[in-house]
């Protein structure tokens with residue numbers, strides 16, 4: 001479970017998160033919506049300690065993130081909006097293997113996880129490709145694969161479908177759906193709820209750093225339209 005307890009965060013005295021309280025349960029698939037600048041990325045970066053609250057707490061499975069960063073980072077898989085920030089190796093296979101290697105897993109298990117993660121993003125057999133030679137969409141898929149290979153208990157994704165072609169998007173969505181069914185909590189930030197709405201248990205929408213909407217999508221549609229979020233046709 002990921003829990004925000006009355007979290008405040010400011011950048012240079014400008015408040016960006018104000019009194020954010022929410023819980024993502026295991027196996028719950030939650031969409032995080034809101035206009036540009038409403039605080040989505042800032043919220044996501046608190047889930048594994050990339051940012052720390054000015055006041056309030058963020059807990060992962062009951063432990064404050066700030067008390068055990070390593071535990072939070074092994075439990076919460078993070079996919080950034082700009083995947084270039086995320087790579088640590090020159091080739092696809094080496095990059096995806098990096099996290100599982102740090103967990104001290106056996107080579108056979110690492111190879112299995114890399115292959116499964118590549119399959120999930122429709123890139124089977126691309127282990128030896130150089131990351132810098134990949135297209136933007138392919139790099140996004142490698143970033144998602146890197147998070148999947150950690151087998152995290154929670155996945156936090158910031159606009160993961162930007163630049164993905166249709167087969168890749170569908171493949172990633174299917175993988176997220178099955179992970180959620182198996183108990184992985186998923187928090188996915190997006191401006192566009194149309195593609196993912198069928199999977200989501202709940203939508204949280206931010207307005208000016210505050211949670212403006214939190215509930216099942218069907219209850220929230222009217223409010224979401226006011227928040228510059230693309231919603232499915234009714």
Ligand SMILES: Nc1ncnc2c1ncn2[C@@H]1O[C@H](COP(=O)(O)OP(=O)(O)OP(=O)(O)O)[C@@H](O)[C@H]1O
Pocket residue numbers: 011012016034035036037038039040041042043
């Ligand atoms: N490192 C930073 N330093 C100063 N201000 C920042 C920083 N990061 C974010 N902000 C500001 O915080 C506010 C919220 O930004 P954030 O990236 O969380 O919004 P967002 O909802 O994810 O937006 P988008 O939909 O455009 O990705 C913005 O006004 C932004 O300019």
